[in-house]
Amino acid sequence: MDHFPIFLATEGRRIVLSGGGDAALAKLRLLLKTRARITVFAADPDAQIITWAAEGRLTLHKRAMEPGDILCAALFYAADEDTAEDKRTAAIARREGALVNVVDNLGDSEFITPAIVDRDPVTVAIGTEGAAPVLARALKADLEERLPTTLGTLARIGKGFRKMAEALPFGRPRRDFWRDYYFNAGPKAMSAGEETIPETLNALLDDHLTRKARDGHVAFVGGGPGDPELLTLKARKALDEADVVIYDRLITPEILELARREALMIDVGKEGFGPSTPQEHINALLVEHAASGAQVVRLKSGDATVFGRLDEEIDAVDAHQIGWHIVPGITSASAAVATIGQSLTRRGRNASVRFLTGHDMKGFADHDWSALARPNEVAAIYMGKKSARFVQGRLLMHGADRSTPVTIIENASRADQRILSTSLARLPDDLAAAALSGPALTFLGLAPRAALAAAPELPSLKEAL
Numbered sequence: 001m002d003h004f005p006i007f008l009a010t011e012g013r014r015i016v017l018s019g020g021g022d023a024a025l026a027k028l029r030l031l032l033k034t035r036a037r038i039t040v041f042a043a044d045p046d047a048q049i050i051t052w053a054a055e056g057r058l059t060l061h062k063r064a065m066e067p068g069d070i071l072c073a074a075l076f077y078a079a080d081e082d083t084a085e086d087k088r089t090a091a092i093a094r095r096e097g098a099l100v101n102v103v104d105n106l107g108d109s110e111f112i113t114p115a116i117v118d119r120d121p122v123t124v125a126i127g128t129e130g131a132a133p134v135l136a137r138a139l140k141a142d143l144e145e146r147l148p149t150t151l152g153t154l155a156r157i158g159k160g161f162r163k164m165a166e167a168l169p170f171g172r173p174r175r176d177f178w179r180d181y182y183f184n185a186g187p188k189a190m191s192a193g194e195e196t197i198p199e200t201l202n203a204l205l206d207d208h209l210t211r212k213a214r215d216g217h218v219a220f221v222g223g224g225p226g227d228p229e230l231l232t233l234k235a236r237k238a239l240d241e242a243d244v245v246i247y248d249r250l251i252t253p254e255i256l257e258l259a260r261r262e263a264l265m266i267d268v269g270k271e272g273f274g275p276s277t278p279q280e281h282i283n284a285l286l287v288e289h290a291a292s293g294a295q296v297v298r299l300k301s302g303d304a305t306v307f308g309r310l311d312e313e314i315d316a317v318d319a320h321q322i323g324w325h326i327v328p329g330i331t332s333a334s335a336a337v338a339t340i341g342q343s344l345t346r347r348g349r350n351a352s353v354r355f356l357t358g359h360d361m362k363g364f365a366d367h368d369w370s371a372l373a374r375p376n377e378v379a380a381i382y383m384g385k386k387s388a389r390f391v392q393g394r395l396l397m398h399g400a401d402r403s404t405p406v407t408i409i410e411n412a413s414r415a416d417q418r419i420l421s422t423s424l425a426r427l428p429d430d431l432a433a434a435a436l437s438g439p440a441l442t443f444l445g446l447a448p449r450a451a452l453a454a455a456p457e458l459p460s461l462k463e464a465l
Contacts (some may be wrong), residue, residue: 001277002129003111003112003127003129005114005127006073007123007125008074010034010035010036010074011034011035011036012035012036012037013036013037013073013074014036014037014038014039014072014073014074015031015034015036015037015038015039015073015074015075015076015077016038016039016040016041016065016069016070016073016075016077016093016098017031017038017039017040017041017076017077017079017153017309018038018040018041018042018064018065018074018076018077018078018079018085018086018089018102019041019042019077019078019079019081019082020040020042020044020045020046020049021046021078021079021080021081022041022081023080023081023104024040024042024044024045024046024049024077024079024080025046025048025049026177027077027079027103027113027200028040028049028058030113030116031077032052032058032374033120034296035239036042036074036236037059038057038058038059039058039059039060039061039069039073040053040058040059040060040070041061041063041064041065041089042060042061042062043062043063043064044059044062045060045062055195056158061150063324064085065089065092065196066092067092067095067096068096070092070093070096070097070098071094072098073093073096073097073098073109074098074099075098075101076090076093076098076099076100076101077100077101077103078088078090078093078100078101078102078103078105079103081103085109086103086105087102087108087228090102094110096399099111099446101113102456106129106130109219112127112129112130112166114126114127114136115127115133115136115137115139115140117138117140117144117147117302118152119144119147119149119151119152119155120152120156120212121152121155121156121159122147122151122152122155123313124143126139126140126143126146130314148187150187150190152186153190153197154181154182154186154190154197155182157194157197157198157201158178158181158182158186158201161198161201161205162321163204164201164205165177165178165205166255167205167209168205168208168209168214171243172213172214172243172293172295173208173213174296176208176214177204177205177208179282180204180208180419181200181201181204185200185201185204188201188419191427198410213293214293215293215322216289216290216291216292216293216294216295216296216322216323217295217322217323217324217325218286218290218297218298218313218322218324219238219242219295219296219297219298219324219325219326219327220298220300220304220308220310220313220314220321220324220325220326220327221235221238221239221297221298221299221304221327221329222235222300222302222303222327222329223235223247223248223251223255223299223300223302223327223329224255224301224303224329224333224335224413225301225302225330225331225332225334225335225336225412225413225414226250226252226254226255226301226411226412226413226414227252227335227413227414228252228254228255228257228258229339230330230335230413230415231255231258231329232329233329234327234331235327235329235384236258236381238297238327239255239258239259239260239263239297239299240257240259240260241259241260241295241296242263242296243263243264243293243294243295243296244263244264244266244294244295244296244297245259245263245264245265245266245288245296245297245299246266246282246286246296246297246298246299247266247267247268247269247283247299247300248266248268248269248271248299248300248346249267249269249301250301250302250429250439251299251300252300252414259297262349264289266285266334268281268282268285268444272284277315279309279312282313283312283313283316284320286298286313286316286317287317287319287320287322289320290317290319290322291319293355298313300329301332301439302329302330302331302332303328303330303331304326304327304328304329305326305328306333306355306382307329307355307357307382307383310326327448331384332380332412332439332441333353333355333380333382333441333443334407334415335412335413336380336412336413336441336443337380337443337446339409339412339417339419339447340409340419340443340446340447340448340449341449342443342446342447342448342449344378344380345378348454349376349378350376350377350378350445353378353379353380354367354372354377354378354379354380355380355382356379356380356381356382356384357381357382357383358381358382358383358384358385358386358387358390358391358442359385359415367394369394369395369397369398370381370399371442372395372398372400372414373395373399373400374396375401376445377443377444377445378443378444378446379443379445380441380442380443381441381442381443381444381445382441383439384440384441384442385408385431385440385442388427388428388431388442389427389428391427391444392424392425392427392428395424395444396424400424401424402423402424402425403423403424403425404443404444404445405421405422405423405424405445405446405447406421406422406424406427406442406443406444407419407420407421407422407442407443407446407447407448408420408422408431408434408436408440408443409440409441409443410436410437410438410439410440411438411439411440412441416438418434418436418438419448420434420436421447421448424444
């Protein structure tokens with residue numbers, strides 16, 4: 001992030017602009033929405049700028065800007081549409097202490113003006129750091145359609161009620177009150193007329209003041225394989241409401257970004273055959289925070305019910321009479337098999353599929369390897385990179401065909417996803433040569449569809465499309 005987004009208080013402050021043409025007009029139409037004191041320097045200003053000056057909406061000086069003209073200004077816009085003049089006025093502004101924006105010149109600007117969706121006092125700012133203004137405008141148009149025009153009225157009336165709402169305890173009780181107002185009671189009252197909203201707010205506050213505080217609760221949420229677009233709507237809602245998020249190592253930063261900024265984020269990552277947070281400590285954290293009344297999200301990679309030690313954690317919260325529910329997620333096997341254009345089961349090939357974990361070597365050794373070695377069997381092995389040679393040996397020992405296809409998908413669904421297509425005979429050697437460093441899922445008995453075979457290989461390693 002090269003540009004940090006902030007909202008600058010402009011009431012009564014001075015903003016100066018140099019220029020009188022189309023670029024100046026575009027900036028002024030936006031700046032005139034503020035309550036700043038706007039000064040324009042332009043030797044030949046557009047007629048609209050002259051009109052705004054006559055209406056008292058800005059101060060116009062019909063001359064070029066000179067040293068001393070920027071004193072006490074918070075912001076300065078160089079909008080002369082002339083490179084030499086923009087450079088000259090920007091230099092004056094910097095010397096006199098103003099932040100500078102040179103229109104259509106990202107490199108010489110100290111701030112940029114985002115695309116704005118205005119539902120005053122609700123303002124949505126969209127920035128692309130100058131990389132894609134067309135995209136910013138498209139997002140703005142989309143949000144303009146989605147946000148009702150009445151949103152600003154609800155926010156304006158709600159803003160005047162904030163002091164009254166401070167009668168509620170800080171934190172979740174206040175958030176619940178405002179959520180109820182903006183997404184339930186407020187819009188309903190708005191349909192009956194703006195004048196009914198103050199009465200609605202008073203009744204809503206009385207209701208929330210007498211409500212029993214919500215008990216602590218744990219949501220066991222499947223975070224999916226990593227792509228935030230594969231996160232379910234229910235999972236996103238849980239993250240939005242969470243006071244505490246206790247998350248696994250494989251949860252991607254993009255998904256963590258979806259949690260509320262105020263939420264307490266606790267990393268309890270486990271790494272196969274490496275450093276791990278003890279399960280007993282995770283259980284204790286769940287109980288500690290939920291018992292204090294927090295809404296807790298236990299965020300697990302993939303689906304929480306697949307190799308996630310879910311039962312142990314449910315038993316821990318059950319032992320303390322803490323409420324919980326499960327939000328399913330897309331397991332890595334589903335994401336990975338979609339990547340290679342296959343299905344987990346297929347009529348005439350296999351009517352069942354086995355999910356195995358290569359992390360639990362003791363349990364791994366007890367699998368029915370003779371059944372897995374039969375032709376057309378399919379198995380998905382989670383965390384199986386380090387057990388590849390063991391898998392190969394067991395299957396060959398029980399008569400598996402050495403040419404049985406094996407596909408390994410690293411970082412399934414993510415931008416850095418890679419696919420290794422090999423065979424049972426070559427599995428350990430090809431895996432070692434590929435040097436996969438991310439989480440990987442191994443398919444026994446499945447190969448990528450022929451279309452993927454045309455992708456560039458390195459030598460049997462290919463980037464996913």
